[in-house]
Amino acid sequence: MGFEVNRIQGDVDEELICSICSGVLEDPLQAPVCEHAFCRSCIQEWISRQPTCPVDRQHITSAQLRPVPRILRNLLSRLSISCDNAEYGCNCTLKLDTLASHLEECVYNPKRPLPCEQGCGLVIPKDELKDHNCIKELRQLITKQQQKLNDFQQDLTEQRFIINEQKRELQLLKDFMRAMRISNPAMRAIADAMERDEVVRWSNSLIRARVTRWGGMISTPDEVLQLMIRRTLSEIGCPSHIIDDLMEKSHERRWPPGLCSLETRQNNRRLYENYVCKRVPGKQAVIVLSCDNTHVSEDLMVEPGLVMIFAHGVE
Structure with missing residues (x-):
């Protein structure tokens, strides 16, 4: 709908009048061929009923409508109009x-919108202030929020159920592939490739870490610390078939030759910066996977990788 003509000071050119609502053009659009202009809402409602120009009945569609020329917009912008709130x-x-x-x-x-000054702090329309009841409004707000929370919890429960079902199916598939790998040598290469791809995908989901003090590496972590790291690896989706290997290699007895003694670690300290390390969330530890470190020499890497635990110095 356009602006009422009686709100405009002075005369209004006919070109600025919408032929549908007889008001001054509001957010106008123009027909492409005949160039007749109309209020946006007016012409869109008209075309939804009959796809013709209201003036000369030429065929038009909503997609063909275009903004009016700048000169017409400038003429409209120069009109002087009374405020919508003149009656107030x-x-x-x-x-x-x-x-x-x-x-x-x-x-x-x-x-x-104005803030309530009675204490609730809600922002409400000015004309509703006189009937505003803080306690009633807050109760309604709490009820709405509680309903949203209940809906969210229900959605979360359903998503957890779906995820658990998918995990169960994935585990069944893994068990089947392992069984086939044992019974059928031809399946061994396929299963190995699937497991390697799973490790690569998991590695790509992790955040890269930087070790700032390699001297803080703990060569013989205690069992409690190892258990904490193992639990975290499981929580962040570490493929189950490599967890045991990774945790076994968190101890110096299973480290590669380039890390197996204090002397070799000191000699190779400068080479450690070549490692691509991934963070173990919330722990002073990093994962160094062989799939990320094919550029590292064999005496500094083992399959499927290492878990390095530090006393300090991990970012």
């Missing part, structure tokens, strides 16, 4: 292109 006491007359910004700040706007 606003006596302002302003240019049409500034009307929208004025309405947001107009003190006479009955729908202007």
Whole structure:
């Protein structure tokens, strides 16, 4: 709908009048061939009923409508119009292109959002303040939030069920592949490739870490610490077939030759910066997987990788 003509100061050119609502054009669009202009809402509603120009009945579609020329927009913006809130006491007359910004700040706007001063702090329309009840509104708000929380918890329960079912099916598939690998040598290569791909995908999901103090590496971590790391690996989706190997290699007795003694570690300290390390979330530990470190020499890497635990110095 356009602006009422009686709100405009002075005469209004016919080219600025919408032939559908007879008001001054509001957010106008133009027919492509005949160039007749209409309010956006007016012409879109008209075309939804009959795809013709309201003036000369030429065929048009909504997709063919175009913004009016700049000269027409400039003529509209120069019109002086009274405020929408004149009936509530606003006596302002302003240019049409500034009307929208004025309405947001107009003190006479009955729908202007204002904070409740009775204590609840809710922001409500000005004309609803007189009937506002803080306790009632807060109760309704709490009820809505509780319903949203209940819906979220239900969705979360359903998603957990789906995830658990998918994990169960994946585990069954893994068990089947392992059984086939044992009974059928031809399946061994396929199963090995699937397990390698699983490790690569898991590695790509981890955040890269940087070790700042290699001297803080713990060569003989205690069982409690190892158990904590093992639990975290499981929680972040570490493929089950490599967890045992990784944790076995968190101890110096299973480290490769380049790490197996204090002397070799000191000699190779500068080479450690070549490791691509992935963070173990929440722990002073990193995972160094062989799939990420094919560039590292054999005396510094083992399959499927290493878990390095540090006293300090991991970012």
